[in-house]
Amino acid sequence: MRMLIAGxxxxxxxxxxxxxxxxxxxxxxxxxxSTSAAVLPADTTITYSFQDSSVPPQYHRSYxxxxxxxxxxxxxxxxxxxxxxxxxxxxPEVWQGLSAGAEAIADLxxxxxxxxxxxxxxxxxxxxxxxxxxxxxxxxLCGGENEQVEAAVNDWIAAARAQFPPMDELAPEGE
Numbered sequence: 001m002r003m004l005i006a007g008x009x010x011x012x013x014x015x016x017x018x019x020x021x022x023x024x025x026x027x028x029x030x031x032x033x034s035t036s037a038a039v040l041p042a043d044t045t046i047t048y049s050f051q052d053s054s055v056p057p058q059y060h061r062s063y064x065x066x067x068x069x070x071x072x073x074x075x076x077x078x079x080x081x082x083x084x085x086x087x088x089x090x091x092p093e094v095w096q097g098l099s100a101g102a103e104a105i106a107d108l109x110x111x112x113x114x115x116x117x118x119x120x121x122x123x124x125x126x127x128x129x130x131x132x133x134x135x136x137x138x139x140x141l142c143g144g145e146n147e148q149v150e151a152a153v154n155d156w157i158a159a160a161r162a163q164f165p166p167m168d169e170l171a172p173e174g175e
Contacts, residue, residue, distance in 0.1 A: 043069075
């Protein structure tokens with residue numbers, strides 16, 4: 001499955017690198033921070049879901065961050081009760097960064113915790129185009145497991161998350 005995801009992501013990247021412009025092959029390579037065209041198709045949806053640990057409702061903050069080329073939405077909940085929901089226009093720089101990093105995210109291999117993870121947190125990432133999944137990634141974060149995967153995903157999604165207020169402003173504890 002991982003090979004299929006990586007292969008699909010590589011195919012998308014190769015197709016995105018093709019251009020109808022006559023001089024596309026003469027372009028200099030660009031780094032991830034540049035303003036070159038996004039490598040993901042315009043109809044891509046990126047979803048990052050964070051599931052908080054089992055704590056009393058007034059402290060529990062899980063959220064889903066959904067990003068498209070045009071808009072980003074965050075929904076914060078506590079055991080299913082929506083505490084906050086905001087939508088903003090996706091900045092072109094955020095979209096470019098997510099596009100540039102999608103292949104690296106597809107290559108991550110989180111450890112599967114056979115005994116589960118009581119009291120831990122977890123996250124899911126999906127990158128999809130209509131009727132096709134380019135990236136599917138899930139990880140349990142417990143007892144230090146998957147710290148490197150978590151750090152890589154957090155670095156990748158950070159600019160999209162930063163489009164919204166910090167969690168203590170968006171959905172303060174105790175409410």
